[in-house]
Amino acid sequence: MNTQQALVTGAKFTSNDFHKTYARPHFRRPDKLIHRNVEQAGEHNQFSTERKHPVFFVDLPTQNVSLTIGGLLPDQVTNRHRHTYETVLYVLAGKGWTEIEGERIDWQAGDAVYIPSWAWHRHQNASSTEPAKYLACENAPQLQNLGVALREEEGRDL
Template identity: 80%
Template sequence: MEVQEKKFSSKDFHQTFARPVFVMPAKLIHKNVENAGEHNQFSTERKHPVFFVDLPTKNVSMTIGGLLPGQLTNRHRHTYETVLYVIEGKGYTEIEDERVEWAAGDAVYIPSWAWHRHQNLSELQPAKYIACENAPQLQNLGVALREEEGRDL
């Protein structure tokens, strides 16, 4: 059974009560995220493997990103913030003109609308990270933008 959410307009301001209602979502766990397979379109566009954590969040998203040995991603930017948590590997993220080196166990913050890209420094081992973003929140507000150098510019 699918529940339809009410869409509010400016005339409904008086209906935004400070009395939240708990609604149990249909899904609380996504088991074996990487075994569910890569997101083909996203992985192809980003030129590195990406696995989505498929849970019904409305404000934050999580993905598992992989960097192949020696891989450098496309330079891109977006209106949402990102925090990367490095699971394995060693490399750097270039944020605007600053190079931020990272290794397993590190977390890296990427500010909104900052040009950035990621590089795996190992020629032999892959790197892997979890990316947490507030993209769904901005998508639901209609203000999420993403720009890829070479595609959009």
């Protein structure tokens, strides 16, 4: 039985059938291909409150990666938190630092920072006068779709 036949009949593959699976990718056009003026859509209230800084979700139908815009006000520091998904931050503006498992990583505009899965971390703006802003790319949707995405906020979930 090939993959197409299994899909039609509803049959399930087992580990013994691994050699019988043949990918047949197909294009499915999503309803939405662009999210215009992301920051004008407003902050994501839950994440902004939990992280103690403005967070804007990019609302596109991605199933494997997500993109958010994070802002840090002058002197602002986020809650320590951790999650099972990886994160790459790309700093758009400002200077600050990210603490990852107790190690301080200083960053500035143009830098990229990697946060491994399940590492306790937090972010702080180093400026008392200027905001900082970054893009956060994560594989959260992929892990959510697999049912293994977890997130903890220090002091709340422990």
